[in-house]
Amino acid sequence: SYPCPSVRVSNELGAGNPEGARLVVGVALSIVVCSAVLVSTTLLALRHFIGIAFSNEEEVVDYVTRMxxxxxxxxxTDSFQGVLSGVSRGCGWQHLGAYVNLGAFYLVGIPVALFFGFTMQLRGMGFWIGMIAGGATQVT
Incomplete structure (x- = not known):
């Protein structure tokens, strides 16, 4: 099996090969783009049927379709976050990753979730939007 990007990046950097590390990051991001687009497209294509797997109630099925x-x-966002956090670990930037994680979710994600969940009364969808905002901030 193929090791995670953090191991590959750290091995390449430890060997004094920054171009190899850059290639690993590019390949990992390419794989993530392809798989995330495939999964997202599949979910969107099946959005009217996914809720049926969880419940027969029309309200649940409709809510799942909207979500x-x-x-x-x-x-x-989660796919990119996973790869990029692995890259930061491979570079030895664990402390930077921890600060970015804390800042992204506590300073951006939670306030956005509270705003959309309670103020805009989107409830569960608003909280999920907050998670996306935190993840997108972390990826950025």
Whole structure:
């Protein structure tokens, strides 16, 4: 099996090969883009049927159908976040990753979630939007 990007990046940097590390990051991001787009597209295509797997109640099925586009965006941001956090670990920037994580979710994600969840009364969707905002901030 192929090791995670953090191991590959750290091995390449330890060997004094920054171009190899850059290649690893490019390949990992390319794989993430392809897989995240595939999963998101599949979710969007099946959004009217996914809720049926969880419940027969029309209200639940409709809510799942409305939530799937938000879930699709979340798949993309979470995929990038996973690879980029691995890259930061591979570079030895664990402390920077921890600060970015804290800042992204506590300073951006939670306030956005509270705003959309309570103020805009989007409830669960608003909280998920806050998670996406935190993840997108972290990726950026």
């Amino acid at each position: 799937v586009p938000v879930l699709s965006i979340s798949v993309i």
